[in-house]
Amino acid sequence: MILDVPGRGSLRIDHIVFDFNGTLAEDGRVTEVIGGLLGEVAQRYDVTIATADTFGTAAGFAARLGLSWHRVGSGRDKEALVRTWGGGVAAVGNGVNDQTMFCVADLAVAVLGPEGAASQTLQEADIIVPSIERALELFLNPQRLMATLRE
Numbered sequence: 335m336i337l338d339v340p341g342r343g344s345l346r347i348d349h350i351v352f353d354f355n356g357t358l359a360e361d362g363r364v365t366e367v368i369g370g371l372l373g374e375v376a377q378r379y380d381v382t383i384a385t386a387d388t389f390g391t392a393a394g395f396a397a398r399l400g401l402s403w404h405r406v407g408s409g410r411d412k413e414a415l416v417r418t419w420g421g422g423v424a425a426v427g428n429g430v431n432d433q434t435m436f437c438v439a440d441l442a443v444a445v446l447g448p449e450g451a452a453s454q455t456l457q458e459a460d461i462i463v464p465s466i467e468r469a470l471e472l473f474l475n476p477q478r479l480m481a482t483l484r485e
Contacts, residue, residue, distance in 0.1 A: 335378070335476050341485025346422045347379065347441060350473060351415060353427030354385035354392045354403075356449035358466055362389025371470040373399055379424075379473060384412045384435070409434040426469050433458050441479070443469050 337345045383403040396403040409431035425439035428451040436442035436458035444459035
Protein backbone atom coordinates (compact mmCIF):
# COMPACT_ATOMS: atom_id res chain seq x y z
CA MET A 335 0.00 0.00 0.00
CA ILE A 336 1.21 3.48 -0.82
CA LEU A 337 -0.51 6.54 0.61
CA ASP A 338 0.32 10.13 -0.25
CA VAL A 339 -0.24 11.74 3.14
CA PRO A 340 -0.63 15.53 3.00
CA GLY A 341 2.17 17.16 4.97
CA ARG A 342 3.98 13.86 5.49
CA GLY A 343 4.62 12.61 1.97
CA SER A 344 4.49 9.10 0.63
CA LEU A 345 3.93 6.26 3.10
CA ARG A 346 4.57 2.75 1.80
CA ILE A 347 3.56 -0.28 3.86
CA ASP A 348 4.33 -3.76 2.56
CA HIS A 349 5.09 -5.55 5.84
CA ILE A 350 3.44 -5.40 9.26
CA VAL A 351 5.17 -6.72 12.38
CA PHE A 352 2.83 -7.48 15.26
CA ASP A 353 3.72 -8.04 18.87
CA PHE A 354 1.76 -11.03 20.18
CA ASN A 355 1.03 -10.98 23.91
CA GLY A 356 -0.74 -7.84 25.04
CA THR A 357 -1.30 -6.78 21.45
CA LEU A 358 -2.89 -9.61 19.44
CA ALA A 359 -3.36 -11.97 22.37
CA GLU A 360 -4.52 -11.70 25.94
CA ASP A 361 -2.88 -14.27 28.20
CA GLY A 362 -1.71 -16.13 25.09
CA ARG A 363 -5.19 -16.40 23.52
CA VAL A 364 -6.46 -14.65 20.40
CA THR A 365 -10.20 -14.17 19.91
CA GLU A 366 -11.93 -15.35 16.75
CA VAL A 367 -12.72 -11.75 15.81
CA ILE A 368 -9.07 -10.72 16.04
CA GLY A 369 -7.96 -13.85 14.19
CA GLY A 370 -10.44 -13.11 11.41
CA LEU A 371 -9.33 -9.50 11.06
CA LEU A 372 -5.67 -10.51 11.09
CA GLY A 373 -6.40 -13.06 8.36
CA GLU A 374 -7.90 -10.28 6.23
CA VAL A 375 -4.88 -8.05 6.86
CA ALA A 376 -2.57 -10.92 5.88
CA GLN A 377 -4.27 -11.11 2.48
CA ARG A 378 -3.08 -7.56 1.76
CA TYR A 379 0.28 -7.34 3.55
CA ASP A 380 3.20 -9.54 4.53
CA VAL A 381 2.45 -10.17 8.22
CA THR A 382 4.96 -11.33 10.81
CA ILE A 383 4.51 -11.93 14.53
CA ALA A 384 7.48 -11.05 16.74
CA THR A 385 7.18 -12.36 20.28
CA ALA A 386 8.95 -13.73 23.32
CA ASP A 387 5.96 -16.14 23.35
CA THR A 388 5.47 -15.96 27.09
CA PHE A 389 2.50 -18.36 27.03
CA GLY A 390 3.83 -20.72 24.33
CA THR A 391 0.87 -20.24 21.99
CA ALA A 392 2.25 -18.06 19.18
CA ALA A 393 3.55 -20.88 16.95
CA GLY A 394 0.22 -22.68 16.90
CA PHE A 395 -1.70 -19.49 16.24
CA ALA A 396 0.64 -18.41 13.44
CA ALA A 397 0.46 -21.87 11.84
CA ARG A 398 -3.35 -21.81 11.82
CA LEU A 399 -3.31 -18.55 9.87
CA GLY A 400 -0.27 -19.38 7.74
CA LEU A 401 1.73 -16.48 9.19
CA SER A 402 5.44 -16.25 9.87
CA TRP A 403 6.58 -15.67 13.41
CA HIS A 404 9.87 -15.03 15.12
CA ARG A 405 10.80 -15.71 18.72
CA VAL A 406 12.59 -12.66 20.08
CA GLY A 407 14.38 -12.12 23.34
CA SER A 408 14.37 -8.34 23.46
CA GLY A 409 13.23 -5.14 21.86
CA ARG A 410 16.54 -5.01 19.99
CA ASP A 411 15.60 -8.32 18.34
CA LYS A 412 12.33 -6.76 17.17
CA GLU A 413 14.21 -3.72 15.90
CA ALA A 414 16.61 -5.96 13.95
CA LEU A 415 13.67 -7.84 12.43
CA VAL A 416 12.04 -4.59 11.24
CA ARG A 417 15.35 -3.49 9.72
CA THR A 418 15.62 -6.69 7.62
CA TRP A 419 13.05 -5.34 5.14
CA GLY A 420 14.83 -2.03 4.62
CA GLY A 421 11.61 -0.02 4.60
CA GLY A 422 7.89 -0.29 4.00
CA VAL A 423 7.27 -1.64 7.51
CA ALA A 424 4.54 -0.91 10.03
CA ALA A 425 4.97 -2.05 13.63
CA VAL A 426 2.09 -2.73 16.01
CA GLY A 427 2.63 -3.26 19.73
CA ASN A 428 2.16 -2.05 23.27
CA GLY A 429 5.12 -2.97 25.46
CA VAL A 430 8.50 -1.61 26.40
CA ASN A 431 10.11 -4.15 24.07
CA ASP A 432 8.20 -2.61 21.13
CA GLN A 433 9.71 0.85 21.55
CA THR A 434 12.87 0.26 19.52
CA MET A 435 11.02 -1.33 16.60
CA PHE A 436 8.70 1.70 16.63
CA CYS A 437 11.75 3.94 16.20
CA VAL A 438 12.81 2.24 12.95
CA ALA A 439 9.40 1.39 11.44
CA ASP A 440 7.82 3.61 8.79
CA LEU A 441 4.60 3.57 10.79
CA ALA A 442 4.22 2.73 14.49
CA VAL A 443 0.81 1.87 15.93
CA ALA A 444 0.47 1.53 19.70
CA VAL A 445 -2.41 -0.53 21.08
CA LEU A 446 -4.03 0.29 24.40
CA GLY A 447 -5.13 -3.25 25.15
CA PRO A 448 -6.01 -5.19 28.28
CA GLU A 449 -2.41 -4.92 29.52
CA GLY A 450 -2.26 -1.19 28.85
CA ALA A 451 0.69 0.30 27.01
CA ALA A 452 4.16 1.42 28.06
CA SER A 453 4.50 5.20 28.18
CA GLN A 454 7.85 5.27 26.37
CA THR A 455 6.36 3.17 23.56
CA LEU A 456 3.38 5.52 23.29
CA GLN A 457 5.82 8.40 22.85
CA GLU A 458 7.35 6.72 19.79
CA ALA A 459 3.98 5.84 18.20
CA ASP A 460 2.60 7.60 15.14
CA ILE A 461 -0.91 6.47 16.04
CA ILE A 462 -2.43 5.22 19.31
CA VAL A 463 -5.58 3.10 19.11
CA PRO A 464 -7.88 1.80 21.87
CA SER A 465 -7.79 -1.84 20.75
CA ILE A 466 -6.15 -4.31 18.39
CA GLU A 467 -9.39 -4.47 16.42
CA ARG A 468 -9.07 -0.74 15.64
CA ALA A 469 -5.42 -1.22 14.67
CA LEU A 470 -6.26 -4.03 12.26
CA GLU A 471 -9.09 -1.98 10.76
CA LEU A 472 -6.64 0.85 10.00
CA PHE A 473 -4.80 -1.46 7.61
CA LEU A 474 -8.05 -2.69 6.06
CA ASN A 475 -9.24 0.92 5.57
CA PRO A 476 -6.06 2.87 4.71
CA GLN A 477 -7.93 6.17 4.29
CA ARG A 478 -8.24 6.14 8.09
CA LEU A 479 -4.45 6.20 8.27
CA MET A 480 -4.37 9.21 5.99
CA ALA A 481 -7.06 11.01 7.99
CA THR A 482 -5.08 10.56 11.21
CA LEU A 483 -1.58 11.27 9.83
CA ARG A 484 -2.26 14.26 7.59
CA GLU A 485 -1.19 17.73 8.66
